Amino acid sequence: MIQIRLFLIFLLITIAGVLLASDLGSHTSGTPADQPGTLKHDMTVLLETRHASLTELNTRLEAASNEVVMLEILQAIKDHKIGTEVAILRLQKRHAELAGNQEAVTLIDTAIEHLLEPPAVLGNAEARAASAQRKAGGKSHD
Helix, strand or coil, X not given: CHHHHHHHHHHHHHHHHHHHXXXXXXXXXXXXXXXXXXXXXXXHHHHHHHHHHHHHHHHHHHHCCCHXXXXXXXXXXXXXXXXXXXXXXXXXXXXXXXXXXXHHHHHHHHHHHHHHCCCCCCXXXXXXXXXXXXXXXXXXXC
């Protein structure tokens, strides 16, 4: 289930990126893509900064002396990676808003929501059946 959720988030990010890129292409003609204020430039700065932080966490992980510390650092790495995804999405959202691309903004908002508040995963057949019944309006098919 987690893999499906991650795939859907990736798909939303990809779609939003394509929509944003196609919309920004018409607004930035004549402007080099790596100039300050462009999506490419802002993304490069963001990723370089986040990479430096991740490198520091990896160095701390290699130097960790016990499992408790290692687990804490691994959790910090996981949180950092999720934070990076959210930061990328927020950056894309800001550029989509500037470009007036509401469709991309909506998709990006959905992806951010799923990263920050993942939907509950139903673990068994009874839970899935109960969910399906609620979606059907609570009607029983017995």
